[in-house]
Amino acid sequence: MRLQKNNLKSMNKLRKAGALLAIFCVGQLTIAQTDSLNVIERTGKDSIPKNPNFKKIKIDGVASVVGDYVILNSDIDKTFIDLQSQGQDIKNITRCQLLGKLMEDKLYAHHAVQDSILVSDGEVYGNVDRQIDYFLEQLGGDMNKLLRFYNKTDEESFRQELFQINKVNLLSKRMQDKIVEEVEITPEEVRQFFNNIPKDELPVFGTELEIGQIVVQPKIPETEKKKAIERLKQIKAEVEDQGTSFATKAILYSHDRATGGKTLSLNRKSAFVKEFKDVAFTLEEGEISEPFETEFGWHIVQLDRKRGQEIDVRHILLIPEVPAEALREAREKMETIRKRIVDGEISFEDAALEFSDEKETKFNKGQLINPSTLDTRFELTRMDPSLYSQIVNLADGELSQPLLDEDRTGTKKYKILRITNRHDEHVADYSRDYTKIQELALQEKRMKAVQKWMEEKIRDTYVSLNAESKDCNFVNNWLKK
Known part of the structure; x- marks a missing residue:
């Protein structure tokens, strides 16, 4: 079972590393994208310049080929730079480890294409937009500084490079999701998993809180609603009659600053409010909806x-x-x-049901749902900083004072919070922590399924490594020994 425990630790490290690479690796280029590299082509001796100041420049060689994808030495170098630029400790990360991770991503992406797994350009460009927004936020909004940092001459070439990287990352993720989508865990497997953990190696779960809230939204006068509706109708008419850009109008006027002007990809199961999806799926390509209301405000939607x-x-x-x-x-x-x-006139739970304006919590006794785990527990060390700041000084059962809360769209509301339950830090207990233990057991089973898939596909996929890379001690059998 010690091996089982180590496997879980290794899996968590790999997942963390994979997330970092997916966010920060802007150096993964295909062979068709080497125009930005300082490369001197191999030529005969007679063609070498006679300039005495001429210096030979090392050619950007191929580190590995996996299926249809090429990994260059510069890809590994740039990945190091990207991780370091984000404050990651790279002292214990080797070139071989990064190359192995890049090869895994390419293997997933290659077989995603083979299995006809699709990734839409709109989704990829949406990721690119968010990535660039993040980079610009770190650099004070200076695009020129960003381009200089990544040695790019213009924004378009930078976006195209990010497009290729994000497409590979999305294909890789979709392939991994497909591998584990049918992996399930039985109660007996959970029991065996837990019983096989040595007593001195049982995981420790941190302090968790359950939090309730009651929300009161200010009443908006009908006159203000009519102003919003008329303005949206005017924007719709300007786009349809004058040919102005809907995206530009969204950038200029939408109160949703996080998505203004950007393409949103969704299906019927996507996490958008029902009213939004109901309208969006009735439109034809290029059509703009009439103004409609959701809990966030008033919208118009254009189907791209x-x-x-x-x-x-x-x-x-x-x-x-x-x-x-x-x-x-x-x-x-x-x-x-x-x-x-x-004063004891009404219970918190009954007050939430009778008075709260928040649909998600009023019918659940005011209980907040953790969006990461979809249960009611929030681990203190992983709690959203804004929520943490609102409850950190509350005693169990104590009501907060009315708090003015404002979301990313600028919508304002008042709320009161209460810690309804506390689960102190403790060593894992089978009955008390069954859900968490079940998740750990499922993760390990999924990890084994992915490893089995990896072993089979490496055998069946064209893989080539340069001489230097063949000296690496890879986790996976890339050398096919």
């Missing part, structure tokens, strides 16, 4: 492209202005609700 069960859309969100008087009334209502709970 249909791809089977998936669509690419852009949207503009306008949030009607909330007058100061409406905010004051919302706070007073929140204070009254809080006083009634403190």
Whole structure:
């Protein structure tokens, strides 16, 4: 079982490394993208310049070929630079380890294509946009500085390189998802997994909290709603009648700054509110919807492209202005609700059901759901910083004062929070922590399925390594010994 435990640790390290590489590796180029490299072609002796100041430059050689993909030595170098630029400790990371990870990604991507797994250009470009936004945020919004950092002459070439990298990453992820999609774990397997862990190696689970909240949203006057609707109708008319760009209008006017102007890819199961999906899936390509309302505000949506069960859309969100008087009334209502709970007139759970304006929690006794685990527990060390700051000084069962909360779209609301339950740090217990133990057992079983797939596909896939790379002690059998 010690090996089993080590496998779990190794798996977590690989998952962490894989996430870092997926975010930061902007050096993974295909062989068709070597125009930006300082390479001198191999030529005969007679063609070498006679300039005495001429210096030979090392050719950017091929480190490995996996299926249809080529990994260059410069890809490994740039991956090191990218990881270091993000503050990662690279002292214990070797070239062989990075090459092995890049080869794994290429193997997944190669067989994703072979298995006809599709990745839409809209989804890839959406990832590129978010990646560049992140980079610019780190560099104070200076695109020229970003291009100089990555030695790119223009934004378009940089975006195209990122497009290729993100496409490989998405193909790789889709292939991994397909490998494990049918892997399930039985209660008996969970029991055996737990019983095989030595007592002195049982995992320790950190302190977790269960948190409830009641939300009061300020009432928006009908006059403000009408202003938003009329403005959206005007924007729609300008795009349809004058040929202006919907994307440009979204960048200029949408209150959803995170997605303004960007393409959103979705299907019927995507995590968008029902009203948004209902409208989006009724449109034809190029069509713009009439204004419609969701819990976030008022929208218009343009359908960019249909791809089977998936669509690419852009949207503009306008949030009607909330007058100061409406905010004051919302706070007073929140204070009254809080006083009634403190005075024992009504329970927190009943108050959530009767008064809360948040659909997701009011029918669940006000309990927040952890978006990462989909249960009600929040581990302190992994909690969202904004939520942590709101509950850190609360005692168990204590009600917070009314808090003015504002989301990324600028929507304002008042809420009160309460820690409804606390689970202190403890050594894993089978009955108490069954769900977590089940997840660990499932992870190990999935890891074994991926490893089995990897071993089979390496044998069946063309793999070539240069002489230097053949000296690596790879985790996987890339040398096919």
